[in-house]
Amino acid sequence: MKIGFIGLGHMGGPMAANLAREGHAVAGFDTAAPMPEGVARADSAAAAAAGAEVVVTMLPNGAILRGVAEETIPAMTPGAVFCDCSTVDVDSARAVAQQARTAGLGTLDAPVSGGTAGAAAGTLTFMVGGSAEDFDTVRPLFEIMGQKAVLCGDPGAGQAAKICNNMILGATMIVTCEAFALADKLGLDRTKMFDVVSTSSGYSWSMNAYCPAPGVGPVSPADNGYTPGFAAELMLKDLRLSQQAAESADADTPMGQLAAALYARFVEEEDGKGKDFSAMLPRFEKRHRD
Numbered sequence: 622m623k624i625g626f627i628g629l630g631h632m633g634g635p636m637a638a639n640l641a642r643e644g645h646a647v648a649g650f651d652t653a654a655p656m657p658e659g660v661a662r663a664d665s666a667a668a669a670a671a672g673a674e675v676v677v678t679m680l681p682n683g684a685i686l687r688g689v690a691e692e693t694i695p696a697m698t699p700g701a702v703f704c705d706c707s708t709v710d711v712d713s714a715r716a717v718a719q720q721a722r723t724a725g726l727g728t729l730d731a732p733v734s735g736g737t738a739g740a741a742a743g744t745l746t747f748m749v750g751g752s753a754e755d756f757d758t759v760r761p762l763f764e765i766m767g768q769k770a771v772l773c774g775d776p777g778a779g780q781a782a783k784i785c786n787n788m789i790l791g792a793t794m795i796v797t798c799e800a801f802a803l804a805d806k807l808g809l810d811r812t813k814m815f816d817v818v819s820t821s822s823g824y825s826w827s828m829n830a831y832c833p834a835p836g837v838g839p840v841s842p843a844d845n846g847y848t849p850g851f852a853a854e855l856m857l858k859d860l861r862l863s864q865q866a867a868e869s870a871d872a873d874t875p876m877g878q879l880a881a882a883l884y885a886r887f888v889e890e891e892d893g894k895g896k897d898f899s900a901m902l903p904r905f906e907k908r909h910r911d
């Protein structure tokens with residue numbers, strides 16, 4: 622397949638490299654990042670998109686996506702599919718989908734879970750909004766870049782799934798960290814706490830797969846000085862997207878709101894910037910009630 626790939630950063634770079642490795646003809650464009658192995662450099666986003674059957678974007682946010690879509694969509698061949706894999710706000714995803722459809726293109730929002738390790742290994746999960754027909758067109762590419770792709774519904778449904786998932790993740794990580802700090806003060810050994818909770822009703826991905834306590838449970842960023850992993854500022858971005866969506870959909874999300882406020886304080890006023898999002902644990906260790 623002829624593919625245009627725009628946004629070749631931490632995630633997009635290895636995703637595009639995997640497509641090229643499987644024999645697809647990938648033309649890439651990025652304003653800063655180097656071309657991954659096997660990807661031909663295009664001079665602009667429009668040049669990368671021209672003649673492509675599928676254009677994949679992996680960009681930092683909705684405003685940048687809208688700008689790239691503005692430039693790219695008119696250059697695409699009618700019938701081709703514009704597939705955005707970035708994590709962006711639902712409104713931007715729907716606006717770009719509308720623009721693509723008006724231009725006679727297919728369109729999918731297909732954000733991912735699995736992080737940079739999943740991007741490199743080709744084991745991402747894609748949560749997808751759009752039509753079944755467009756999903757089927759891009760499915761072979763999802764199968765190379767990931768291990769699972771779920772068609773969630775109409776345009777925007779992929780982003781909706783992503784921000785709901787990450788709102789749960791942010792809130793459970795905070796409460797898992799709180800619980801470890803409370804257990805310390807109650808004199809409960811962390812390993813015992815893990816043994817109990819990871820097989821009891823308090824279990825979660827945050828506890829079982831990504832335990833925030835160093836030396837407890839499986840290896841995680843906590844065992845590497847809280848080097849990301851998944852940075853606290855990215856979690857803050859996703860929690861803010863969830864709150865923006867809750868506001869526009871008139872949904873009551875008090876836990877998500879509190880999680881967003883806590884990560885904002887951690888990243889913007891405390892020492893959370895540049896640390897993994899599980900570094901909430903040392904934060905709670907240091908703090909008293911306030």
Ligand code: NAD
Pocket residue numbers: 627628629630631632633650651652653654666679680681682685688689706707708709733734735736737850851855
């Ligand atoms: P990144 O900053 O490493 O990559 C983004 C790339 O976009 C950069 O290389 C940048 O130069 C490029 N870019 C910016 N503006 C551009 C433009 N106008 N035209 C072309 N290229 C442009 O970020 P990332 O970690 O690769 O994340 C990309 C997206 O994936 C984000 O939306 C993020 O929320 C999401 N995501 C990231 C992770 C993760 O663990 N890093 C996990 C899941 C989802």
